[in-house]
Amino acid sequence: MDMPMPQQTAHDYSLDLLEGGALPLSRYAGQPVLLVNTASKCGFTPQYEELQAVWSHYRGRGLVVIGTPCNDFGRQEPGSAEEIQAFCARNYGVSFPMAAKLHVSGPEAHPLYRWLAQQGGVLSKPRWNFYKYLIGRDGRLQTWFTSVTKPMNHRVRTAIDRAILSE
Template identity: 90%
Template sequence: MRRPTAHDYSLDLLDGGTLPLDRYAGHPVLLVNTASKCGFTPQYEELQAVWSHYRGRGLVVIGAPCNDFGRQEPGNAEEIQSFCARNYGVSFPMSAKLHVRGPEAHPLFRWLAEEGGVLSRPRWNFYKYLIGRDGRLQSWFTSVTKPMNHRVRTAIDRAILQD
């Protein structure tokens, strides 16, 4: 029996519609649970920089707004989208607000927790998950690891070069 990959899941988009992740088969994906009113919110700037720098090499960045931690994403879809565009120039895809932990966690985040183990479960906003071209979890990083950190960039470079 084939094990599931990230490509077996889809996300509702912040601006409407659905994003099937199999659309990105053959591309590495950096998925980040985000929030607009968090001490880590300035990481949006570096996420946009990662997107701008690596997009031409095939990397996809996806933000996943989440209100699970400290109720730091209270806005509706329009407010979140406006905040991200106005303050950080975010142009990468954003999912609709979702849960990343507990019984209501989105199936993709349940899969990520299973694949990465107990320590990979998001314990705050801005956990980063690097999914390889094959849809398998390659690496993950906690909130304190910034998107332009050397370890993150090295992992992205490896994922881009992976066959």
């Protein structure tokens, strides 16, 4: 008889970093994480500025912001790793961790994004760039927000505050 597998958490996944190397999410066990699929040529691209503000404001309280560039929607992230990194630094002063470009939807979706969609339900699957996923200290999905909800929105900040205060 097969033993049931323990439920996975975000800490079971790893991303490749934009500048090379691996970013195991287990590194952030005990810290809340705001994960965002990003793109450089999107109407929502100015949200990078607010993501950087969220990172700057909450970093000292333990929050980690991670950008995951993807080219899945409207081919709005066509650049190389170097181009993406330069764009983010030059235009928005991005200093939070950025993953290497990956897929967030469809059959090639990164396993982390497949897990997020499973945890959040069918509506949580990214349908465009700048979907935001708040992962709690325990590695479980706390909540998610669509592209139209800006990172400094009251609902996002309230959820982050709750995730930071939870033990």
